[in-house]
Amino acid sequence: MQYISTRNKSLSTLSAAAIKKGLSAEGGLFVPNQIPTLSLEEINDMVSMSYIDRAVYVLKKYLTDFSEEELKECAEGAYGGEKFSAQSPAPLAILEKGFGVLELWHGPTCAFKDMALQILPYFLTKSMKKTGEDKTVVILVATSGDTGKAALEGFSDVDGTKIIVFYPSDGVSDIQKLQMITQKGDNVFVSGIRGNFDDAQSGVKKIFTDEEANKAFLENNCVMSSANSINWGRLVPQIVYYVSAYCDMVANGETELGESINVCVPTGNFGNILAAYYAKKMGVPINKLVCASNANNVLTDFINTGKYNKNREFHTTISPSMDILISSNLERLLFDLCENDDKKVSAWMNGLAKNGGYQVEEEIKQKIKDIFWAGCCDDLMTKETIGKVKEEYDYTIDTHTAVAVNVYNQYKEETGDLTPAVIVSTASPFKFNQSVLSALGKGSEIEQLDDFELLDLLSKEAKMEIPKSLKELKNAEKRFCGICGKDELLETVKDFLSK
Numbered sequence: 001m002q003y004i005s006t007r008n009k010s011l012s013t014l015s016a017a018a019i020k021k022g023l024s025a026e027g028g029l030f031v032p033n034q035i036p037t038l039s040l041e042e043i044n045d046m047v048s049m050s051y052i053d054r055a056v057y058v059l060k061k062y063l064t065d066f067s068e069e070e071l072k073e074c075a076e077g078a079y080g081g082e083k084f085s086a087q088s089p090a091p092l093a094i095l096e097k098g099f100g101v102l103e104l105w106h107g108p109t110c111a112f113k114d115m116a117l118q119i120l121p122y123f124l125t126k127s128m129k130k131t132g133e134d135k136t137v138v139i140l141v142a143t144s145g146d147t148g149k150a151a152l153e154g155f156s157d158v159d160g161t162k163i164i165v166f167y168p169s170d171g172v173s174d175i176q177k178l179q180m181i182t183q184k185g186d187n188v189f190v191s192g193i194r195g196n197f198d199d200a201q202s203g204v205k206k207i208f209t210d211e212e213a214n215k216a217f218l219e220n221n222c223v224m225s226s227a228n229s230i231n232w233g234r235l236v237p238q239i240v241y242y243v244s245a246y247c248d249m250v251a252n253g254e255t256e257l258g259e260s261i262n263v264c265v266p267t268g269n270f271g272n273i274l275a276a277y278y279a280k281k282m283g284v285p286i287n288k289l290v291c292a293s294n295a296n297n298v299l300t301d302f303i304n305t306g307k308y309n310k311n312r313e314f315h316t317t318i319s320p321s322m323d324i325l326i327s328s329n330l331e332r333l334l335f336d337l338c339e340n341d342d343k344k345v346s347a348w349m350n351g352l353a354k355n356g357g358y359q360v361e362e363e364i365k366q367k368i369k370d371i372f373w374a375g376c377c378d379d380l381m382t383k384e385t386i387g388k389v390k391e392e393y394d395y396t397i398d399t400h401t402a403v404a405v406n407v408y409n410q411y412k413e414e415t416g417d418l419t420p421a422v423i424v425s426t427a428s429p430f431k432f433n434q435s436v437l438s439a440l441g442k443g444s445e446i447e448q449l450d451d452f453e454l455l456d457l458l459s460k461e462a463k464m465e466i467p468k469s470l471k472e473l474k475n476a477e478k479r480f481c482g483i484c485g486k487d488e489l490l491e492t493v494k495d496f497l498s499k
């Protein structure tokens with residue numbers, strides 16, 4: 001299978017090169033030139049498979065330049081072993097008949113990004129070999145919290161790689177900061193920067209195109225790469241858990257093989273819900289894809305009107321991983337919906353860069369509306385939903401998952417659709433303990449508690465065990481306490497390379 005760029009489809013390459021590069025040279029995203037299919041018989045066969053076997057089955061349809069043996073090594077390395085705490089890496093909790101919650105937060109950093117960032121290092125090191133690359137790959141990451149830690153965990157002590165993460169020193173939660181500065185591994189480096197997330201992100205982007213930086217990398221026998229969600233190697237493992245969730249709905253008798261389910265996804269960069277779209281397109285019986293946003297509702301408006309407009313106020317919410325105004329992966333959806341019209345996609349993306357938006361024509365808008373339904377909810381509604389779900393099902397969800405549950409309820413109310421549904425749960429409630437406890441009715445008494453006391457309290461309230469990786473932070477050695485100025489990223493990187 002060939003991969004083509006959304007902005008120039010005559011550029012075509014195998015998946016190993018697409019994964020190594022991350023982004024196409026002219027700024028487009030790599031997509032498969034044709035989406036493979038899954039028949040109902042195949043899905044039926046997968047019902048009795050383990051998660052790892054389901055993963056290999058789906059991955060081999062996309063990464064055709066990898067052997068089945070190689071893909072097995074990747075999937076076993078990522079999802080076998082002890083990294084995921086539950087029996088399956090992506091278990092489905094059934095709250096009532098026809099209502100499942102896909103728990104994607106049992107990995108080492110307690111957020112769904114582990115599902116992709118645990119396997120990406122395996123894809124990447126194999127891709128380096130396949131493309132004849134013998135230099136060390138250095139992953140550069142700017143993070144607002146979740147991605148940095150998940151990438152560190154994934155790449156820690158992976159041969160042939162190094163990773164550097166920059167985070168805004170006052171822009172992440174205490175737990176998120178502790179998670180990063182205590183990271184183990186000989187090939188990792190973490191630094192705060194005096195600035196916000198945008199400063200971190202633009203600083204990192206600058207290094208990618210900076211001549212001096214490129215020279216420094218070559219002198220140290222290194223090449224740069226990125227682990228953010230525009231890399232195809234992060235998207236493809238996410239398709240697997242939608243196929244797996246459908247198999248589990250069938251296995252549990254929540255739906256008959258061949259009958260449809262709805263899927264609702266708390267959305268930021270549009271990566272997670274795009275993977276659900278690919279699963280649907282492959283043949284997994286999915287009816288509606290419900291796109292849930294917080295107060296940053298640029299996608300709600302786009303799906304409802306066909307007009308993308310990022311020129312609006314940015315809200316800081318209690319579901320911070322969805323605080324985003326530019327959803328990069330939407331580009332891949334648009335490319336598919338306009339039947340690979342790269343000229344059109346380029347024009348829209350130029351509009352986004354120049355004027356902060358674009359408008360798609362009626363035909364595309366109609367296609368979007370046939371497949372998606374979109375809604376949003378604010379912090380107050382998010383908290384109310386956490387309380388209601390706890391009361392009704394004795395089940396505790398985090399703030400991001402709560403946005404999805406709330407929006408799904410709006411969808412049901414408006415449409416009366418009673419199709420069995422899967423809500424995607426993207427983070428452990430322990431990761432956002434303060435907001436969750438406050439939603440569960442705790443008042444000012446929690447204000448004096450430190451993060452570990454909050455974890456204990458939430459554990460009692462939710463009757464859930466504290467994830468081991470969070471508990472261990474308390475006594476973990478702080479290895480990376482440095483902070484650099486926002487113009488000092490390159491110096492910091494050079495220092496690390498020469499070590």
Ligand SMILES: *Cc1c(COP(=O)(O)O)cnc(C)c1O
Pocket residue numbers: 111112113146229266267268269270271272273321322400426427
């Ligand atoms: C990253 C993230 C999201 C958003 O996912 P996208 O793929 O960017 O849409 C939602 N919830 C959590 C907890 C996240 O970390």
